[in-house]
Amino acid sequence: MDFTPTEEQRALQSAVRDLASSLTPKDTGSGAPAGPQPFDADAWGKLAEMGLLGLAFAEDKGGFGASAIEVTLAAVELGAARVTLPYADAMAAAAALDAANSPLLADVISGEKLVLTAFGESGATWSPAASARTASGSELAGEARGNTDLSAADAIVTTAGTGDDVEVYLVESPTVDGPKVTLDGAPATRLGGREVLDAALALGNVAQCGEALGAMGAALTLTVEYLKTRKQFGVPIMRFQTLTQRAADMYVGVELTRSAVLYAAMALADPGEGDDALDLDAIVSRTKYLVGTYGRLVGQEAIQLHGGIGMTAEYAVGHYTSRLATIERTFGDTRQHLAALAAGVGDHTSVDVV
Incomplete structure (x- = not known):
């Protein structure tokens, strides 16, 4: 499976990255604000103006005819920039309106509602x-x-x-x-009924997993840069093998999560039909499990490898970890999704590995 973004998708990533950087919470002297923030209507209007609220919906419904892949790519950039807007939650609600053919969807896409x-x-x-x-x-x-x-x-x-x-x-x-x-x-x-709820949870989960991937990648980048510049005993601490091994574990976690998140987005964009239909519930649960597991690993390791500075409000690593903890508990936590996967084990036949 090819996870390489198209030229149009790379252009979208670049545009969202520029917008998201302008929306990053600013340090006002006592550290950048962390945790839930009051809703910023102006910032939300900018997302709507760029078309991010309508990416996954058909043009005849006021959307832009893209897919869950584009929603995920946008969410990655928002997560990396620590944007606190409820993008994934709004995408879940919009997916429910779309599945029900509600006329309110057009107002949601335009940012009016x-x-x-x-x-x-x-x-x-x-x-x-x-x-x-x-x-x-x-x-x-x-x-x-x-x-x-x-x-x-x-x-x-x-x-x-x-x-x-x-x-x-x-x-x-x-x-x-x-x-x-x-x-x-x-x-x-x-x-x-349940089909509307499933549509909402599928897009909402994939979008928030994209946000988590962005946060994980940004936390890894900050950690690697810190290991390269922080010195102890006159040498960069990246020279210490134990620390580089822990950073390598973070990298593996981020890349495994990236593959799972992009695959989930592609599956939601093209779930197949009939006997070829994909099990979206299982795919989303696997992705949420990996995001929860490796998000916790990356967040905790990022703080520990930074030492005391990782615990301060002025530094972004703790903010990413807090956001990852919130995402892990939204629309079902790691244990709930693991239980859902375990309950379906009996639905699969055994496989002989040669």
Whole structure:
């Protein structure tokens, strides 16, 4: 499989890199801000103006006719620049609107409306197939939690239980308190069933894995540069074999993750049909597992190899590690995706390796 980007994709990467660098959180004297930040409407408008919100959607729906591959490449640059905008979450919501042929998708792509997801529940482990929220006609009851502050959202995409399955709903003008949404009696529009949820989670997960890849690659670059310039006993610390071996482990983790993320994006862009259809759930779970496993390795090693400076707010390594930890727990953590993969082992026949 050829992971080499096309000329158009390289141009997209370069343009997004330039934009993302202008959106990187700035150090105001006490270190650059880390963690969740207030929604920046101006920065979001710049993403919309560049067309990043419509990359994965058809032109007749207001999109740009690209695919999940372009979304992932853009997300890599945003992750490398530490951009704190909810890009992956918005892509998940947009994918749900697209699967349901909602007219609201055009406003999302243009940046006029911000729609985010709220699939989680307070005090409950992640499970896309279960929801304590209930639906009665066109009204929802219960609470939901998003992945970020939902105060700026014009609408949210959430789920409600219907017996043994879930259905996906759009709630406009939601009642929110940070990431928490109160749905008691909230009017909602049904978007569809499990197929809509699967479409949302697939694109959302692939996009956020792209962000994680960008963060991992940037943390590796910072670490290698530090090993080359930091001296101890009169020589660069890159001369110490143990440190270079640990940096090599980081490099291997980044490259394995890169292959998995790009393959997931390509699979989502062209999943095949019939007997040739790819198992997207398994592909996404494998990617999330690798991102969680190697993201933790790269983040922790980057901090330790930097020593004390890696723990300071002024240095970006800790910020990347914090972001990687957040991504690892969004839309299912490493253990949940590993359990999903383990549950499907019996679906495969044995293979004799010659």
